[in-house]
Amino acid sequence: MLRSTLLAAARSQGVRRLVEANPLTKPVVQRFVAGTTPDDAVRVTRALRDQGMHVTLDHLGEDTLDAQQAAEIVRAYRRMLRVLADEGLADRAEVSVKLSAVGQFLPGDGEKIALDNARLVCEAAAEAGTTVTLDMEDHTTTDSTLGILRDLRVDFPWVGAVLQAYLRRTEQDCRDLATEGSRVRLCKGAYAEPASVAYQDKAEVDRSYVRCLKILMDGAGYPMVASHDPRMVAIAAELARRAGRDADSFEYQMLYGIRPEEQRRIAAEGGKLRVYVAYGDEWYGYFMRRLAERPANLVFFLRSLVTQ
Numbered sequence: 001m002l003r004s005t006l007l008a009a010a011r012s013q014g015v016r017r018l019v020e021a022n023p024l025t026k027p028v029v030q031r032f033v034a035g036t037t038p039d040d041a042v043r044v045t046r047a048l049r050d051q052g053m054h055v056t057l058d059h060l061g062e063d064t065l066d067a068q069q070a071a072e073i074v075r076a077y078r079r080m081l082r083v084l085a086d087e088g089l090a091d092r093a094e095v096s097v098k099l100s101a102v103g104q105f106l107p108g109d110g111e112k113i114a115l116d117n118a119r120l121v122c123e124a125a126a127e128a129g130t131t132v133t134l135d136m137e138d139h140t141t142t143d144s145t146l147g148i149l150r151d152l153r154v155d156f157p158w159v160g161a162v163l164q165a166y167l168r169r170t171e172q173d174c175r176d177l178a179t180e181g182s183r184v185r186l187c188k189g190a191y192a193e194p195a196s197v198a199y200q201d202k203a204e205v206d207r208s209y210v211r212c213l214k215i216l217m218d219g220a221g222y223p224m225v226a227s228h229d230p231r232m233v234a235i236a237a238e239l240a241r242r243a244g245r246d247a248d249s250f251e252y253q254m255l256y257g258i259r260p261e262e263q264r265r266i267a268a269e270g271g272k273l274r275v276y277v278a279y280g281d282e283w284y285g286y287f288m289r290r291l292a293e294r295p296a297n298l299v300f301f302l303r304s305l306v307t308q
């Protein structure tokens with residue numbers, strides 16, 4: 001109930017104005033978002049690199065309904081990729097892109113615009129010597145996103161995708177994508193989805209996550225285990241061992257600001273750990289999804305508003 005209310009608020013412009021206008025929100029947002037500028041993102045990337053971790057950078061933005069704004073987000077990604085190359089960080093950091101930020105929802109030929117824009121980001125990533133992963137948004141975009149992934153992979157076979165274990169379709173998507181060279185980031189899923197397409201019960205989502213993980217680990221692709229759940233992390237290690245995988249044939253991924261001690265532990269013990277680092281001004285939707293994932297975050301957020 002609380003989760004669905006917060007996820008509905010994530011899409012409300014009215015609540016957005018209220019939350020963004022409150023200066024006391026900022027310190028809480030900073031727990032999950034690296035900062036607003038590219039310099040902030042580079043500073044955090046360097047610090048994580050120095051602790052033996054890898055990074056994927058998300059220039060915040062989603063649901064763009066303006067072609068100019070979509071083009072500006074593409075320019076921002078391309079600038080960031082050049083900076084990563086210039087700073088010697090491209091072997092440690094890639095980028096994550098939401099197709100809705102680069103035009104997928106534009107009326108008319110949004111899908112084609114998103115494909116062309118994503119291609120521009122991929123070209124810059126190829127020049128920098130790194131990779132791109134396509135984030136997954138709500139279930140109405142899954143077919144479109146996987147279609148764009150297929151098109152991009154013709155020229156850029158290293159483009160990765162996110163699959164969400166809460167969707168009933170995802171086991172089959174895992175089978176389709178568990179192929180040579182395919183990079184799949186498996187997460188549980190962060191949007192409000194109807195029972196017709198998604199498991200609603202947490203235990204059912206967890207069971208689906210394990211089934212999907214097994215398909216990916218047993219397949220020929222490169223699994224990216226995106227979860228902070230200690231059970232999923234332990235199961236991933238065991239499935240990788242059973243599948244005869246080396247430590248560098250899959251990776252763990254966690255979000256910036258969530259379970260950082262666990263991130264350091266995995267990296268220190270020789271696991272490949274990538275931190276998803278979001279930065280930029282458009283933090284509202286991303287922040288609200290983080291609140292929705294854990295009621296304690298909302299309590300912490302509300303307490304910070306009343307005690308300061």
Ligand code: FAD
Pocket residue numbers: 134135136137162164185187188189190191226227228229230232253254255258259275276289290291293294297
């Ligand atoms: P949960 O069972 O939700 O959490 C397990 C434990 O992790 C919790 O008990 C708590 O200790 C900790 N935890 C989890 N979330 C939080 C939080 N917000 N604050 C504090 N502690 C927390 N979702 C999408 O729908 N599309 C995407 O493209 C996408 N990309 C992602 C990329 C990465 C690298 C990661 C790590 C997640 C991504 N997600 C994405 C979010 C994901 O779907 C989940 O909503 C989120 O990761 C929480 O699920 P969990 O697996 O950590 O398990």
